[in-house]
Amino acid sequence: MLGLGSTPGLERHIREYRNGRDLNATPRDVLLIDLYGLTAEQVRVRFPAVYQWVLDRVKPEREQNNRAIYRDNWWVFGEPRKDLRPALIDLPRFIATVETSKHRTFQFLDASVLPDNMLIAFGLSDALQLGVLSSQAHVHWSLAAGGRLGVGNDPRYNKTRCFEPFPAADTGLTPALADRIRSLAEQLDAHRKARQAAHDSVTLTGMYNVLGTLRRDEPLSAKDKLVHEQGLVSVLRTLHDEIDAAVLAAYGWSDLQAALADHRPAAAVARAAAVETLLERLVALNAQRAAEEAAGTVRWLRPEFQQRAPAAHADGNTEADTGATAPAQAEMEIDTEQPAPATPAIAPAASASASTAATRRPWPAGLPEQIKAVAEVLASTPGALTLADLEARFTARGRWRDRLPTLLDTLEALGRARRDGAGWRGS
Numbered sequence: 001m002l003g004l005g006s007t008p009g010l011e012r013h014i015r016e017y018r019n020g021r022d023l024n025a026t027p028r029d030v031l032l033i034d035l036y037g038l039t040a041e042q043v044r045v046r047f048p049a050v051y052q053w054v055l056d057r058v059k060p061e062r063e064q065n066n067r068a069i070y071r072d073n074w075w076v077f078g079e080p081r082k083d084l085r086p087a088l089i090d091l092p093r094f095i096a097t098v099e100t101s102k103h104r105t106f107q108f109l110d111a112s113v114l115p116d117n118m119l120i121a122f123g124l125s126d127a128l129q130l131g132v133l134s135s136q137a138h139v140h141w142s143l144a145a146g147g148r149l150g151v152g153n154d155p156r157y158n159k160t161r162c163f164e165p166f167p168a169a170d171t172g173l174t175p176a177l178a179d180r181i182r183s184l185a186e187q188l189d190a191h192r193k194a195r196q197a198a199h200d201s202v203t204l205t206g207m208y209n210v211l212g213t214l215r216r217d218e219p220l221s222a223k224d225k226l227v228h229e230q231g232l233v234s235v236l237r238t239l240h241d242e243i244d245a246a247v248l249a250a251y252g253w254s255d256l257q258a259a260l261a262d263h264r265p266a267a268a269v270a271r272a273a274a275v276e277t278l279l280e281r282l283v284a285l286n287a288q289r290a291a292e293e294a295a296g297t298v299r300w301l302r303p304e305f306q307q308r309a310p311a312a313h314a315d316g317n318t319e320a321d322t323g324a325t326a327p328a329q330a331e332m333e334i335d336t337e338q339p340a341p342a343t344p345a346i347a348p349a350a351s352a353s354a355s356t357a358a359t360r361r362p363w364p365a366g367l368p369e370q371i372k373a374v375a376e377v378l379a380s381t382p383g384a385l386t387l388a389d390l391e392a393r394f395t396a397r398g399r400w401r402d403r404l405p406t407l408l409d410t411l412e413a414l415g416r417a418r419r420d421g422a423g424w425r426g427s
Contacts, residue, residue: 002014002033002047002049002050002053007046007047007049009046010047010050013033013034013035013038013047013050014031014032014033014034014050015031015032015034015112015113015114016029016030016031016032016110016112016113016114017030017031017032017113017114017116018030018096018109018113018114018115018116018119019115019116019118019119020098020099020100020101020116020118020119022116023096023098023105023107023119023204024098024101024103024105024203024204024205025203025204025205026200026203027196032077032114033050033053033054033077034077034114035050035054035075035076035077036076036077036085038075040074040075043075051075054074054075055075058074058075059074059075062074067079078117084115084121084123087123087305088111088123091111091123091125092110092111092125093108093109093110093111093125094108094109094111094121094122094123094124094125095107095108095109095121095122095124095125095129095130095133096108096109096115096119096120096121096122097119097120097133097157098118098119098120098157099118099119099120099156099157100118100154100155100156100157101154101155101157102154102155102205102208103204103205103208103209104139104142104143104155104157105134105204105208106130106133106134107130107189107192107193108125108127108130108189109121120157120159120163122163123302123305124301124302126182127181127182127183127185127186127189128178128181128182128185129301130185130186130188130189131181131182131184131185131188131243131246131247132168132169132181132247132250134185134188134240134243135243135244135247135248136244136247136248136260136278137169137244137247137248137251137253137278137282138166138247140275140278140279141162141166141279141282142155142157142162142163142166143155144279144367144371145158145161145162145165146158146161146162165286166282166286167282167285167286167288167289168289168299168301169247169250169251170250170299171250171251171252171285172249172250172251172252173250177246177249177250178250180246181243181246181247181250184239184242184243184246185243187239188236188239188240188243191232191235191236191239192204192207192236195207195230195231195232198230199230199231201226201227201230202227202230202231206227206231207227207231207233207236209224209227210224210227210228210231210233211233211236211237211240212263214228214233214234214237215237215263215264216263216264216265217263217264241261244257244260244261245257245261248260251281251285253278253281256274256277256278259271259273259274260274260275260278272365272366275366276366276367279367280367283410360392360393360394360395361373361393361394361395362394362395362396363394363395363396363400370403370407371407371410371411373394374390374404374407374408374411374417375411375416375417375426377390377393378411378416378417378424378425378426379426380426381425381426383423383425384420384421384422384423384424384425385423385424385425386422386423386424387401387404387405387408389423390404390408390424391404408424412424
């Protein structure tokens with residue numbers, strides 16, 4: 001095709017392309033012409049067949065585009081953002097996840113693959129990082145910090161909320177434990193890809209649907225049994241269980257392992273409490289790491305790259321993110337799942353508590369939901385809210401009010417709230 005296989009160097013410019021469907025369902029084996037870094041004249045001289053292809057098919061449409069960057073660079077795919085490409089230089093592979101997906105999974109993609117704008121890409125090739133990202137510690141964090149999007153209300157992965165503030169697991173990380181996490185992550189990545197390669201009908205979504213059923217100790221349907229057999233889902237379950245245990249040990253939090261590993265409905269209360277404890281510890285660790293970095297101690301994920309390159313987030317042709325080039329420990333942010341309205345220039349504090357009876361909402365049970373609820377109330381209120389105002393916005397029994405000061409202090413530390421006299425405002 002267009003000289004691929006017979007024209008030297010063309011293999012670097014006709015590349016595999018992957019989107020969310022390719023990862024979660026069945027790969028389409030799409031190829032993409034990627035001429036980033038070449039001038040139109042260079043393309044014409046080196047790859048004349050490719051030049052004619054894009055000249056005839058792309059240029060006429062680009063000439064009608066309102067954006068000058070698309071008209072002027074008509075041979076270049078998309079709009080280059082130029083940051084992921086440097087992060088992938090010398091890497092044989094990188095980690096990717098689908099931005100909005102029912103199941104939060106991470107996998108390796110070959111460095112030759114171009115990620116779609118709905119993939120989040122990380123300039124990391126170490127399987128240790130794949131294991132940590134694939135663990136319950138990170139998945140629960142991302143569910144709490146990220147939002148939800150789409151008709152199915154699927155979780156959305158936002159790298160500035162889910163990845164950058166996530167504190168790395170190194171409290172109890174010994175060389176032996178790091179090697180074990182690497183080994184398990186390599187096995188996880190290879191196992192899933194092997195099952196998909198062996199059976200066209202096996203998808204990541206299908207395997208993780210069955211994994212959820214197994215974990216809840218529910219009976220499998222006939223369709224589930226076929227996926228279980230072809231996908232070897234019990235092996236998948238074992239790998240995830242062992243990764244979860246190893247990563248918790250790396251944090252020094254093995255006391256949470258048993259409760260987090262029990263997904264049966266009968267254990268829901270104990271598991272929810274363990275998740276809340278896990279998130280509280282991660283938030284505290286985030287604050288500790290941020291303080292350490294303010295004092296000059298930084299835990300780089302890729303020091304050989306991060307210490308020589310400026311912080312960068314998005315890639316050459318897509319919305320994908322490197323993650324690796326971001327500040328090593330960003331502030332944790334909690335997604336309120338709705339944009340904060342602009343604060344009027346003049347907003348009397350008295351208006352903040354108006355009509356509270358009409359806006360009262362149930363006090364959430366879990367810590368992530370409580371943080372989100374308080375952040376939402378602050379963000380949607382034009383004036384400052386006192387503790388009494390906030391208490392009036394919720395309804396519940398028990399001593400839930402005792403937690404409000406701590407939640408407000410947490411939101412202030414995370415940059416989501418600020419003090420205003422005797423009250424609080426969203427920020």
